[in-house]
Amino acid sequence: MKILFLLVLFVSSLAFAEDIQDPYEFLKKRSAITKPQTTFNEYEDIISGGVAFVVGNLGYFTTTSSTLKIAYSGVQTVGVIGIGHGIYDYYYPHFESRLLGMLQKKQLTKKKLANDYVSLLGEMERAKRLSILWTSGLLTGQYALNAFVSKKVPQDLKDIYLFLGGVNAIVAIYSYFNVSEYEQYHLRDLEQKTHVGAIALPINGTFAPGLLITRTW
Amino acid sequence: MWILLALIITAPSWAFPVLHFIKPDSSFTQITTLDACTTFSTTVDMVKCNPALFPYQADQGLRMGGATITDGESVNVGQKLILDPIKQDFLRDLFQKRAFNSWAANSSIELRTPKFYMSYDPLLINADIFVFNPASPEVSMSLVKSNRLKVTSGWEVLRNDTLRFSIGGTAYYYRNQYFRDSFFLSDLATKKADQLIDFKKKNGVAADLGGALKFENRFLPKVSFVVKNLNSSLQNKDQDITSENQLRTILTYETYSRLGFGYDYKNSWGIINGEINLPFRDVYRELYTEYISGSVGYSLSRFSTQVSYSKYQSVLGLNFGSKIATIGIFYGKSRPLGDFSTQTENVSGVRFEVSL
Numbered sequence: 115m116k117i118l119f120l121l122v123l124f125v126s127s128l129a130f131a132e133d134i135q136d137p138y139e140f141l142k143k144r145s146a147i148t149k150p151q152t153t154f155n156e157y158e159d160i161i162s163g164g165v166a167f168v169v170g171n172l173g174y175f176t177t178t179s180s181t182l183k184i185a186y187s188g189v190q191t192v193g194v195i196g197i198g199h200g201i202y203d204y205y206y207p208h209f210e211s212r213l214l215g216m217l218q219k220k221q222l223t224k225k226k227l228a229n230d231y232v233s234l235l236g237e238m239e240r241a242k243r244l245s246i247l248w249t250s251g252l253l254t255g256q257y258a259l260n261a262f263v264s265k266k267v268p269q270d271l272k273d274i275y276l277f278l279g280g281v282n283a284i285v286a287i288y289s290y291f292n293v294s295e296y297e298q299y300h301l302r303d304l305e306q307k308t309h310v311g312a313i314a315l316p317i318n319g320t321f322a323p324g325l326l327i328t329r330t331w
Numbered sequence: 332m333w334i335l336l337a338l339i340i341t342a343p344s345w346a347f348p349v350l351h352f353i354k355p356d357s358s359f360t361q362i363t364t365l366d367a368c369t370t371f372s373t374t375v376d377m378v379k380c381n382p383a384l385f386p387y388q389a390d391q392g393l394r395m396g397g398a399t400i401t402d403g404e405s406v407n408v409g410q411k412l413i414l415d416p417i418k419q420d421f422l423r424d425l426f427q428k429r430a431f432n433s434w435a436a437n438s439s440i441e442l443r444t445p446k447f448y449m450s451y452d453p454l455l456i457n458a459d460i461f462v463f464n465p466a467s468p469e470v471s472m473s474l475v476k477s478n479r480l481k482v483t484s485g486w487e488v489l490r491n492d493t494l495r496f497s498i499g500g501t502a503y504y505y506r507n508q509y510f511r512d513s514f515f516l517s518d519l520a521t522k523k524a525d526q527l528i529d530f531k532k533k534n535g536v537a538a539d540l541g542g543a544l545k546f547e548n549r550f551l552p553k554v555s556f557v558v559k560n561l562n563s564s565l566q567n568k569d570q571d572i573t574s575e576n577q578l579r580t581i582l583t584y585e586t587y588s589r590l591g592f593g594y595d596y597k598n599s600w601g602i603i604n605g606e607i608n609l610p611f612r613d614v615y616r617e618l619y620t621e622y623i624s625g626s627v628g629y630s631l632s633r634f635s636t637q638v639s640y641s642k643y644q645s646v647l648g649l650n651f652g653s654k655i656a657t658i659g660i661f662y663g664k665s666r667p668l669g670d671f672s673t674q675t676e677n678v679s680g681v682r683f684e685v686s687l
Contacts, residue, residue: 154631155599162634166651173660181401185681188658195653196633 138217145210150203159203163196167252175264183264190256198249205241207234236300243289243297250286254279347461347471348581350622350643350667352680353398353435355455355477355583359659359682362398363637363648364626366582367608369555370543370593371628374604374635375652378448378483381557381591382499383541385485390443396657396684397438403678409434409458412474417528419519422470426462426516431674433459433667447484454478461578461668468516471578472528475565477507485541494546501539507565507584508532513576537563555591558614560584582622588615601631621669633657643669650682657684 170189177183216222216230257279261272293301314321352362358376360368368380372387400406408425409432411417425432435457441450459473485499514527542556565584571577579585593606605627610619626639633652639645643666650659659682666675 154597154601158632162632162651163653165631165634169649169651179402179679181681182660182679185401185658185660185683188656188683189651189660192651192653192656192658195655196651199654 141210141214141217145208145214148210149208156204157200159200160197161200163193163198163200166190166193166196167256168193171256171259174260187260190260191253194249194252194256197252198245201248202241202245205237205244207237207241209234209238232296233300236294236296236298239294239297240300243292243294247286247289250282250289253282254286257282347576347578347668347671349433349459349473349578350665350669351433351435351457351580351583352644352646352661352663352665352678353400353437353457355437355457355479356439356452356481357398357437357682359398359648359650359657359661359684360628360635360637362680362682363639363646363650363659363661364606364628365608365624365639365641365644365646366589366610367591367606367624367626367639368604368628368637369541369557369589369591369608370545370553370606371595371604372543372545372553373595373597373602374628374630375657378485378499381541381543381555382483382485382501382539383497383543383555383557385448385483385499386487386497388443391445392443393687394441394443394684395439395687396441396682397436398680398682399436400434400678400680402680404676405429405432406434406678408432408460412458412460412472413456413476417524419524422462422516422519422524425460426468426470429674430463431459431461431668431672433457433676447482450479450481450483452477452479452481457580457583459578459580459667461672462516463576469513469576470516471513471576473509473511473578473580474528474530475507475509475511475580475584477505477509479506480504492547494544496545497543499541499543502536503538504534504536505563506532506534509565511565511577511579513578533564535562535564537561552592552594555593556588557591558586558588560586561614562586582610582619586613587611588613590615601629604628604630643667652684655686657682657686659683 166189170186170193173186174183174190177186212234216227219226257275261267261275261279311326313324313326315324354361356379358379360371360374360376361380364371366380368374368377371377371380372384374380375390377384378388408429411421412432413434437452437455439450439452441448455477457473457475461471463469463471481501481503483499483501485497487495487497489496508530510528510530518527538561540558540561544554546553563584563586567579567581567585571579588611590609590611591606593604595602595604607625608623610622611617612619621642624639624641624644626637628635628637630636635650637648644663646661646663648659648661650657652658660679662677662679664675664677666672668674
């Protein structure tokens with residue numbers, strides 16, 4: 115009886131010991147499980163979205179069928195969303211493996227850990243912002259192009275394109291300027307330069323002068 | 332000896348067999364491969380091609396979608412046949428303008444889980460009309476409107492170092508509303524069109540079964556077996572086959588089977604799939620040599636394109652997707668009545684899907 119009691123105690127203590135996992139080992143295991151895996155390559159969503167964007171535009175501006183025009187307009191949008199999603203996946207860091215990397219560093223100090231962690235948060239926010247910025251920016255241009263360049267677009271549809279273009283323009287402008295403090299911290303070493311240049315725009319067979327402002331963000 | 336062999340393996344000639352790009356449960360890949368996709372184990376809609384590919388899928392969630400022929404010479408006629416009351420003048424005009432007209436569309440709401448798929452297809456349409464025999468004009472019609480409730484699942488039954496074998500099945504409850512018969516145009520002088528065109532209704536349970544065999548040796552082809560519409564009430568009976576005035580959709584509602592041989596090649600820039608598909612009457616009864624189809628496809632992430640060819644149909648499809656929506660556009664050329672009419676048709680169509 116005594117032996118049986120000791121055996122039960124031993125087995126239950128083993129089970130209890132298994133329940134309490136080493137948090138570092140747990141993080142290591144989770145990092146391996148949750149690491150995003152690409153089916154083909156890291157640019158696959160950007161490429162497939164880009165193909166949809168190009169084919170959508172070719173189809174939209176060449177087809178004479180009104181139904182296919184709407185379908186190609188959908189393809190344009192799907193392409194832009196795909197590009198935005200690809201940009202997000204490309205820039206978004208894998209939290210678990212990056213945290214693991216921080217903990218694995220030799221001579222870990224409070225300052226170093228805080229620096230890496232804040233920078234990681236900045237990277238995450240930057241991925242979200244860039245994805246929204248590119249998606250909304252491209253959609254603004256796309257809908258403006260659909261409304262003004264394409265022939266035989268009914269006024270109702272033109273109004274819808276302009277409305278959607280306007281909404282996306284607001285979102286793009288907001289996400290361009292709305293840089294969080296974490297992201298600013300992450301970007302502190304990145305130079306932000308503004309360039310100004312002159313361009314010529316072909317309009318109605320003639321060229322109109324224009325100003326081009328580019329900024330690294 | 333060869334003649335005897337040819338008679339054994341070749342299906343008998345049909346009165347008016349009609350080929351469709353869009354069938355009741357066609358996914359985009361099925362449309363653009365002419366169903367030669369039963370071994371494609373990498374596309375999002377592979378389970379519709381072959382239920383035995385269920386163990387290969389990882390997609391979950393709720394999906395809503397539909398497909399329709401949007402442009403083509405006979406789209407308006409086909410839509411009128413199904414959506415408007417049929418009138419005498421309309422049929423007379425058809426006889427003078429275009430002998431054969433056809434339209435098809437499908438729709439579905441599908442719940443995808445790791446264990447099974449459940450879907451409701453609220454509207455499935457295949458509409459065909461053929462006005463023939465100039466001496467005494469006759470109208471042959473095949474109009475089918477239906478809806479289905481389906482459950483699909485599949486299992487891997489064998490996996491070792493040499494091969495991977497899986498099976499799967501779809502069971503569905505269907506409600507068909509159809510008219511498949513013919514009448515003389517002159518009958519319209521004495522009777523109204525809706526008296527002649529009397530739609531029948533039939534409900535029932537039917538099933539699709541599939542098997543997929545994949546060898547680890549990449550030089551050996553992937554092999555698939557699919558039997559469609561077991562116990563379906565819309566069968567092409569022998570009297571229809573030998574009839575001279577009946578119009579029947581083929582490889583659509585009746586029991587038929589397929590044997591597929593496929594290869595794929597994957598690298599970091601995408602995957603290329605290819606398949607040769609052999610369709611049979613009933614359960615591997617006779618090979619339809621004239622409906623053998625072949626397809627080649629390329630896909631990278633959420634973009635895919637396919638080209639396929641058979642004796643009477645060829646199609647090019649482009650499918651684009653994001654996480655929430657997928658839009659596919661296809662362009663096809665067909666001789667829908669095969670050798671029974673020289674009429675050819677250029678069509679284009681759209682399939683869309685939204686994930687919720």
